[in-house]
Amino acid sequence: MTQSEVRNEPTTNEKLDDLEELGRKQSESSPPCSESDPMDRGRRAWATAFGCFLVQFCGYGYINSFGVYQDFYTRIYLTNQAPSTISWIGALTSFLAANTTLISGLLYDRGWFYQLMIVGSSLQSLSLFMLSFAKPGQFYFVFMIQGVLSGIGMGLMYGPSMAVISQHFSKRRTLVMSFVASGTPLGAIVHPMMLNHLFHGTVGFTGGVRVSAGFVSALLLIACLSMRTRALTTSKPTASYSVVARKCSREVPFILMTAGITLCQIGFFYPVFYLQLDSIKHGVDVHFSFYSLVILNAAAVIGRCTAGIIASYTGLLNLTIASTFACGALIISMIALSQMSGVIVIAVTYGYVSGVFVSMSVPLVTMLTPNLSELGVRMGFCFGFTAFGSALSGPVSGALLSSQYRWLIPSLFCGIICFVASLIFVVMRLIIYRQR
Template sequence: MKSTIHDTFTTNDKLDDPEQLGHTQSYNSPTPCSESDPPDGGFRAWATAFGCFLIQFCGFGYVASFGAYQDFYTRIYLTNEPPSAISWIGALTTFFAINVTLISGPLYDRGWFYQLMIVGSLLQSLSLFMLSLAKPGQFYLIFMVQGVLAGIGIGLKYGISIAVISQHFSKRRTLVMSLVTSGSPLGAMIHPIMLNHLLNGTVGFANGVRASAGFVSVLLLIACLSMRTRELPAPTVSYSAVARKCSREVLFILMTVGSTVFQIGFYFPLFYIQLDSVKHGIDVNFSFYSLVIMNAACVIGRCTAGIISAHTGVLNFTIASTVACSAAIISMIALSNIASVVVLGLVYGYFSGVFIALLVPLLTVLTPDMSELGARMGICFTITAFGGLLSGPISGVLLSSQYRWWIPSLFCGLICLAGSSIYVVMRLIIYRRGINGSHT
């Protein structure tokens, strides 16, 4: 029987108990819409996890490597455009990659998983091959193909490739989700290396992008052949009903607002650390690897997030990671040599990986009925996507053509700190409810 969804203003032991909300055991109960518990293993489950890992590798792993494109476009290919205009390309890709979850989430709940994966993979592959046809100075073509088309393709796959893990895993859910999402920073390590050597080498832009498109297309094909869903009863979730319930849940609202504010500053290092290194006179060959260093640490952060959060609590570790990211972004004011790039890349990379890895598990904790997870992800990510959309362009405007790095560093660090403080408010509310049962 489908369990009753509790409102945050009614009795809900799962949300009242800080230990339950803080730890992964809080959402280890069977998914209400399934006929049996998730198997928590087996070939089908792990093959699906591997396919989802590849989706993350080719999806947000490619988005997170936009810093290589930002540097190449600014210095060579789109020299007539200011950095803020070029950053709109990456910002729009990020926006659609997250915002399209509003569409893919409900469709996933209705059993359209395979169709979404196939269409999303085809759109992303097509966008990259079309990008290779762009000529120097063709900003609007690059903007539409790389910013819009690729973003939509990635968005159709991104959220549901994490949500489907809940069909196969229960006790290991947070751990497996963190391993799956580690595909993004691993992709953000490999793709920049390829792109920097291809775009800046003898291959050139057109052939370099085609080679990258072929690589991504093969991996997406393998991913689509690997993933499977469990046969679950058709859900009867009303999207409008879920939206109304979410609008009355204080913790869900705080999480959404906090994530949105935090992401306004979150993408500044990802988009600009390579350009920052080059402009500070650091060796160009080393600067090409600044994103690699950052994303190598991000892989470790995502892989260890599930393990550490099992002891610290998902929300507690999220708070720690957002505060650390804020401090690292402010510290980019001091970036001036190779040592500072390495230290900042390692610190920011690790804790940004933790934050991203725990975002969906935290949302899962706040979802009493797993049949609503896709819809809730769509609602949450649609709102938070506006933070990512504003991040790069705002940073570019603050940076200006004079490259005043301290201004965007300080602004983005402080705005991230404001977002992390909202997570602290969540923690205080949960603590208070756990002590005296108050829901106010």
């Protein structure tokens, strides 16, 4: 099967069938898998999916709860820093979590899955326990521990925990990836509720972070014990970065997909970082505002769980275009946020469409990967570039917001950026179908 034949398939289901055939061809030269561990079913396959779900719950699920830290640092703990400066902590965490896949993707393709999971989970647990020793005003200590150390730990786990799904599932791959990806918004429901109650209760920041660290460490231990690999990518050396890079540089759809995701990421995190602070500054009840991120991420769980089902009817590209455009429209609508009802509407609708959009990223990379032995490296290239969008999102929004809290400018900027990303996906779709 040639690379152009894979890109020119008209439907998602036919694409996944071709990927399944490719996986069977690869397995012919690999050690045979036992009958107790077949594709698309089996205890090991679903246990691995559950472990990957927990990794997303504790990884990007924790990153998406940074709005709680942003609000707490801005108003209480790091009052000597501007909101845009504080947002660099969450932005760097997100950037490193995605950009580290450049390393973890290659190591995954070479059979280092278990080592990546162990080291990554250890770094994340260590960073949270060390964060509990931070004192008010110690910005650089928080920046290095929460921004750098935690980001690297999450990055070592993120890419491999998504790529390993392709070893166990073929026909159900998109559906299972959507289930695994739903761990992120579910984590972003549980973590903000826990952190808000702990920070503003009798426990305080130090005790609250330690409780959170213990909770995350326990779940990551369960995840490491649950996940298993199949002997599909470890039997012989994989292609080098230079070989895969040359392939990707000649694939216009892959380049457009990466550019579209990167641009959308610039605006994507604006509601995640600033919705809670926005609602508080507009006079919405403080206790209710603590639950704004919970509502947003609860809707995102539904969006991620249903994305795979919807994509089987609409196609990955069509659903990506629609969700990206809807994200831009809802971000612009945050200009009118002033009441509790507005917070609820924006949190529910944006949470759902953003959950759908995020669920499409990994299946899109898989769809444009003709050789699954290169999936880890290709994910590293894609997410390595999109990480720059994540890194710019919070600081750029914070700089546009300024200390005067001018909500109009960042809302317009982030919304328009998402519209541009949607247009790029439209061009990508036209090219793919014209090649057919």
